[in-house]
Amino acid sequence: MTTIDISQIETNDHTKHMNVVYERPQSLTQTHTHYCPGCTHGIAHRILAEALDELGLREDSIVVSPVGCAVFAYNYFNVDGCEAAHGRAPAMATGIKRVMPEKTVVTYQGDGDLASIGAAEILHVAARGEKITTVFINNAIYGMTGGQMAPTTLPGQKTTSSQAGRDTDTTGFPMKMSEILSQTEGAAYIVRRSLHDVNNIRKAKKAIVTALKVQQAGLGFSMVELLSTCPTNWGMTPEESLNWVNDNMVPYFPLGDYKVIDAVKEL
Amino acid sequence: MTRQMMKGNVAIAEAAVRAGVEAYFGYPITPQTELLEHMSTRMIELERVFLQAESEVAAINMVYGAACTGKRVMTSSSSPGISLMQEGMSYIAGSELPCVIIDIMRGGPGLGNILPSQGDYFQITRSAGHGDFRPIVLAPASVQEAIDFTVEAFDLADQYRHMVIVVADGQIGQMMEPATLPPMQPLKTEIPDWALTGAKDRPPNIVTSLFLQAPEAEAYNLKLQDRIKLIYENEQRSTEFATNDAELLVVGYGTAGRIAYSAVEEARQKGLKVGLFRPQSLYPFPDYRLSELASQVQSILVVEMNAGQMVDDVRLAVSGTVPVHFYGRMAGAIPMPDEILMTLEEQYNQIGLKV
Numbered sequence: 333m334t335t336i337d338i339s340q341i342e343t344n345d346h347t348k349h350m351n352v353v354y355e356r357p358q359s360l361t362q363t364h365t366h367y368c369p370g371c372t373h374g375i376a377h378r379i380l381a382e383a384l385d386e387l388g389l390r391e392d393s394i395v396v397s398p399v400g401c402a403v404f405a406y407n408y409f410n411v412d413g414c415e416a417a418h419g420r421a422p423a424m425a426t427g428i429k430r431v432m433p434e435k436t437v438v439t440y441q442g443d444g445d446l447a448s449i450g451a452a453e454i455l456h457v458a459a460r461g462e463k464i465t466t467v468f469i470n471n472a473i474y475g476m477t478g479g480q481m482a483p484t485t486l487p488g489q490k491t492t493s494s495q496a497g498r499d500t501d502t503t504g505f506p507m508k509m510s511e512i513l514s515q516t517e518g519a520a521y522i523v524r525r526s527l528h529d530v531n532n533i534r535k536a537k538k539a540i541v542t543a544l545k546v547q548q549a550g551l552g553f554s555m556v557e558l559l560s561t562c563p564t565n566w567g568m569t570p571e572e573s574l575n576w577v578n579d580n581m582v583p584y585f586p587l588g589d590y591k592v593i594d595a596v597k598e599l
Numbered sequence: 600m601t602r603q604m605m606k607g608n609v610a611i612a613e614a615a616v617r618a619g620v621e622a623y624f625g626y627p628i629t630p631q632t633e634l635l636e637h638m639s640t641r642m643i644e645l646e647r648v649f650l651q652a653e654s655e656v657a658a659i660n661m662v663y664g665a666a667c668t669g670k671r672v673m674t675s676s677s678s679p680g681i682s683l684m685q686e687g688m689s690y691i692a693g694s695e696l697p698c699v700i701i702d703i704m705r706g707g708p709g710l711g712n713i714l715p716s717q718g719d720y721f722q723i724t725r726s727a728g729h730g731d732f733r734p735i736v737l738a739p740a741s742v743q744e745a746i747d748f749t750v751e752a753f754d755l756a757d758q759y760r761h762m763v764i765v766v767a768d769g770q771i772g773q774m775m776e777p778a779t780l781p782p783m784q785p786l787k788t789e790i791p792d793w794a795l796t797g798a799k800d801r802p803p804n805i806v807t808s809l810f811l812q813a814p815e816a817e818a819y820n821l822k823l824q825d826r827i828k829l830i831y832e833n834e835q836r837s838t839e840f841a842t843n844d845a846e847l848l849v850v851g852y853g854t855a856g857r858i859a860y861s862a863v864e865e866a867r868q869k870g871l872k873v874g875l876f877r878p879q880s881l882y883p884f885p886d887y888r889l890s891e892l893a894s895q896v897q898s899i900l901v902v903e904m905n906a907g908q909m910v911d912d913v914r915l916a917v918s919g920t921v922p923v924h925f926y927g928r929m930a931g932a933i934p935m936p937d938e939i940l941m942t943l944e945e946q947y948n949q950i951g952l953k954v
Binding site for chain 2: 361378388391392393394396397403404406407409410411413414415416417420423424425426427428429430431432435452456561
């Protein structure tokens with residue numbers, strides 16, 4: 333039996349000769365998030381932060397937080413940040429970007445924020461080709477207020493305000509925002525990705541990098557829609573939630589590139 | 600600088616340009632649209648930011664965003680548009696951001712009409728948005744004052760890191776009269792330490808009005824209230840005419856104050872000891888000077904282009920020391936000097952004064 337005298341080992345010495353393969357991005361703070369276990373906001377935050385790091389944008393970025401579960405995002409991103417009124421992040425981002433066009437301005441918005449109360453604001457930043465980037469978290473429910481029906485709630489989906497399941501006869505149909513926004517001429521890059529497995533997370537990260545490059549190049553409005561989970565309000569385990577995204581959300585909200593102008597392909 | 604004939608709305612816009620406004624966001628609404636139109640050419644010409652928003656809601660939130668950068672920013676609207684802006688105004692107040700808002704009031708409630716009114720005194724001084732706050736409110740009575748107050752508004756906004764509203768009725772926005780514009784000021788160069796400019800060589804700056812825990816939220820509110828108290832102490836503004844020996848005091852602001860001036864002049868010619876007190880700041884209301892005058896006069900007549908709103912502030916200021924009466928016209932009806940004179944004479948007789 334071999335014994336190791338711990339005092340003989342120089343602290344951290346063993347890491348010196350190793351490659352760092354995983355560390356906290358500079359664009360994230362040390363603050364613990366308030367997100368529920370299994371929620372994919374943490375993943376979305378991480379890949380956005382990694383993208384900001386990789387493009388060297390941390391010190392030149394302003395992230396606009398929404399009203400909703402991500403309301404405290406400004407505590408988690410290690411960049412300048414502000415808190416928008418519900419749905420108004422695109423308008424607020426417009427104000428920031430117009431007076432500081434050299435900065436990178438990102439809005440981080442949920443489905444209630446972006447597709448319901450802020451539908452006008454997001455549609456018009458897209459139409460104007462506002463040079464901002466939006467990360468759109470679509471989890472088909474209002475998380476922060478406790479699980480009410482969202483504009484993206486699936487037909488038949490049970491929520492606290494559609495307890496018998498969403499009835500499309502009285503509440504209409506889910507808003508397919510990527511499809512809608514892709515119809516505007518000002519939009520340069522509109523894609524939908526998902527966070528339900530590693531392969532899709534990688535694709536999502538790549539899309540966010542592209543979206544930020546689109547902004548840097550001044551090509552127009554860019555948005556990455558991310559299908560996400562809400563285990564708490566869906567009443568599922570984290571694993572069931574990931575499966576539910578794959579089985580139910582992906583068929584209704586097909587993943588893919590909805591608008592990619594030619595100039596984006598040259599980036 | 601030469602005096603020239605100018606329309607109120609255009610004069611306000613040009614005054615803001617010369618005060619160094621760097622970004623204007625607005626939405627068309629009568630009777631303030633000429634302001635937006637002037638900005639649409641001047642701001643672009645000067646390579647500054649002009650953007651016609653998709654709504655007043657968006658316009659004020661663009662102002663909110665742009666104000667986060669510490670630059671001089673503004674919007675303008677009229678009554679129904681201001682109703683839509685109240686959400687953003689509350690966030691701006693709650694985030695301690697400087698900005699200037701021009702409100703060219705029209706008749707209400709609802710769609711009302713596009714005629715001059717002072718029906719939004721409560722809206723602007725009492726409820727410019729949800730939560731505990733008071734913007735600084737300046738009320739011009741002429742095109743010249745509209746110019747001067749607009750320039751001052753930017754200085755006050757920066758000085759107190761506070762929202763300043765210049766509130767005028769449609770009459771002032773629409774009429775032309777001779778006025779002098781200020782010289783062009785250079786753009787502000789210093790960037791406040793709280794501004795969002797990118798977290799380079801410093802920890803991130805956060806602009807928010809969200810404080811979930813009661814102790815921190817109350818502490819934050821107390822800080823805002825301290826600033827508002829300071830504003831109350833230092834920024835009361837008013838002007839007066841023939842108050843030295845006045846027995847009866849007329850109080851009116853904006854266009855109503857200007858018409859009341861004519862009535863008071865006529866009353867003086869008839870030998871009535873009548874004076875005029877015209878508030879130029881509606882918040883802070885000029886309580887101190889008015890309460891002094893209240894100890895001198897026997898009665899007060901408040902004249903407004905509404906059903907009686909500022910009259911509440913007059914009553915608070917005089918605190919029961921003298922009777923306060925009211926004469927008002929509403930929703931685009933403008934009081935004539937002879938109507939006011941007639942009311943003055945009635946009051947004068949009632950308190951037993953003789954010419």
